[in-house]
Amino acid sequence: MSGQDVAVVVDPSVPEEVAWSLRSNAQLLARVRRGLTPDCELDDDSRPRGLVSAGVAGLVLLDLVFFLAGLAPLVILTTGAILLLLLSRGLSAIQPGDEEPEGDLIQQARWYDGRYYLRDDFDAEALPLLARTQRAINSVLGSHVNAEGLLDDVRNSVMLPQQEWEIARLLAKLSALRAEHNELIADGVAPEVAKAVQPLERALLNSEAAVAARVEALERYAGHVAEAERAYHAHGQIEELRARLPRYEELVAESGADGFAVPEISRLSEDADRLERALRRSVSSAHEAFRYLDS
Known part of the structure; x- marks a missing residue:
């Protein structure tokens, strides 16, 4: 182990589950030190969410127009498009290997600040x-x-x-x-x-x-x-x-x-x-x- 590879050091009095989470997320802890908050994470993702919301609203409006015009097949198609869009958004929010929401980790990092040390210390x-x-x-x-x-x-x-x-x-x-x-x-x-x-x-x-x-x-x-x-x-x-x-x-x-x-x-x-x-x-x-x- 070189000086470049030191692990996060956590106060032994921190609950083991939390300590394990802190040790496993050194990069996130460093970002929290630089001012990252759960709100920042949501803001970073606001643009894709806004685009999806706008797309869904547009499809719903188009669905209503087709329904009033009596075009049932097109209603079915647009409804299917809405479902696919929502499904794709839900799947993209789930990352492989995620064990804990990042917002929770940020909260833990802030709550236990001062009870762990990073390489930058x-x-x-x-x-x-x-x-x-x-x-x-x-x-x-x-x-x-x-x-x-x-x-x-x-x-x-x-x-x-x-x-x-x-x-x-x-x-x-x-x-x-x-x-x-x-x-x-x-x-x-x-x-x-x-x-x-x-x-x-x-x-x-x-x-x-x-x-x-x-x-x-x-x-x-x-x-x-x-x-x-x-x-x-x-x-x-x-x-x-x-x-x-x-x-x-x-x-x-x-x-x-x-x-x-x-x-x-x-x-x-x-x-x-x-x-x-x-x-x-x-x-x-x-x-x-x-x-x-x-x-």
């Missing part, structure tokens, strides 16, 4: 840190060892989104202050002002370093989880091989190859035991890293 220095945060969290939450409950999956599902939100909040604040600071000194500063600026610049650098330390702690935890994941998969493969061991032993016994193959095959049990210990150590290390992260 972060500057070039902050985006890579947020991308690293999301990559580490996604790798943990998407791991088999987490899904199987070998880690503290409940705490992971609660604490890791909270960590993402807190890091995003700090990075957004840091980005805003950094932008204001850069704008202030863009045209240079007088010597006497430079001394006052230096502590502010150190505060920005120290704050960024502190956030980076949080991200590194997340990455260390994700690294321990990745080790546990590798041990988990290797252990599973060895267990499958060990389950097939009797068939191999039967084969080598029948073929008279006992003296050549039995020692190698019997080592499968030792490998399985060794991987079991490695898995336990990896999970234990992940728990230790989690406790450090939680402190």
